[in-house]
Amino acid sequence: MMLDNEILKYIEDHREEAIALLVELAQIPAPSNAEEKRAAFCKEWLEKCGAEGVYVDEALNVIYPVGCEKEKPLAVFMAHSDVVFPDTDPLPLKVEDGWIHCPGVGDDTGNVVALMMAAKYVAENRLQSRDWGILLVINSGEEGLGNLKGSRRIFSEFGSRVKEFVTFDLSYRRLYDRSVGSRRFLVELSTQGGHSWNDFGRKNAIACLADVIHDLYRIPVPQGKGKTTFNVGTVSGGTSVNTIAQQVQMLYEFRSEDRACLDTMQEKFDAILNAHRKDGVEILCTKVGDRPCSGEVDPVAQAALADRAEAAAVKYVGLTPVRGAASTDCNVPLSLGIPSVCIGCLDGVGEHTREEKVKIDSVVPGLKICFDLVLHHFDGKSVH
DSSP: OOOOHHHHHHHHHTHHHHHHHHHHHHTSOOBTTOOHHHHHHHHHHHHHTTOOSOEEOTTOOEEEEESOOTTSOEEEEEEEOOBSOOOOSOOOOEEETTEEEOTTIIIIIHHHHHHHHHHHHHHHTTOBOSSOEEEEEEEOOOSGGGTTHHHHHHHHHHGGGEEEEEEEOSOTTEEEEEEOEEEEEEEEEEOOOEETTTTTTSOOHHHHHHHHHHHHTTSOOOOBSBOEEEEEEEEEEOOOTTEEOOEEEEEEEEEESOHHHHHHHHHHHHHHHHHHOOTTOEEEEEEEEEEOOOOOOOHHHHHHHHHHHHHHHHHHHSSOOEEEEEOSTTHHHHHTTOOEEEEOSSOEEOTTSTTOEEEGGGHHHHHHHHHHHHGGGOOBOOOO
16 A cells, blocks of 8 residues: 555654654563563553553464454465574663664564554554454564464464464565475484593494585585575583583474475485484483475465565565565465565665674655555454
8 A cells, every 4th residue: 555644744753752662672571482571562552552452462473353254255464573682681772873773673572562552552542444354473483493382372362364464574675475494303312421541432423413414515506496405503511621522402394385395305304314313312302393484375366465575675675685584473474375474674784693784864764664564454454
């Protein structure tokens, strides 16, 4: 839709409020699977703005349903509350030279703020839609081993009623309309271990895991639709410098746009682990993450939604976002055949690093993108 002058003025008039909200929210810690503090803050803030029926579900999603009678199809708009950082104390923030610096400020706190400001506008003006129910969701568990728990919960609860899905994530310079599936594993390897002098010659768990990793990195990348990758993300174990390591573990993942490539990687991964389970080497493998690839989505509906998101970025930012594939909250609905896109509402750099920062001047253009997409299905003001 095209935002009218009244809405554009509302956004400009609330610029400082949005920036202040971003500064406050960004400092609240929210590691995946521990988003309680942010969830409580967001729920209370929305209620103070007049939002009715806001609730926090079992997955720690903050949900503001608008006109969601059972017969209506649903449009879902999301931004995730969790960040990749494990901090449980307030996150360090500074405002300097036109930037807000804070771990997680762009991924995804700035987008949460954009959605909250759009929700405030909806609540204050009592907007309704004759034909659609709208779910405004500050969701949990998008990052890492959160394993998309928030998105999964929404589709567990609302299922096939959802006909359209938009998640606000990262920068408005990119638009993701395809999903990258992934599988993630905790691999624990153990041996007899012993004393580095007295028991020299026994198998060392660290050395054995190094052999496993060596073989994993010799897997030829399968060729299919799109890109396939793999990675050992962490390795930990051992006891001391004079101990033959008895136990070691790693986190490993592979990703692809193509389910067939994921299956190929699974076969090769399983074969390598089995080949190393011998001669006193025990390997326990636990799947800790499983993100689906895209399913069969109506190409016309998918293109229309992606074009709408692109048009908003072009109009309010003056650039055409680069389209691509990523692992986002869209993975779940796309796997179910539901048209879905991911676009950001800000501009920044350094995501997933402690040097992350966003441009203050990108806040208002980002708000316009968010308002444009969220208000698409609303009819206008509803007077008491």
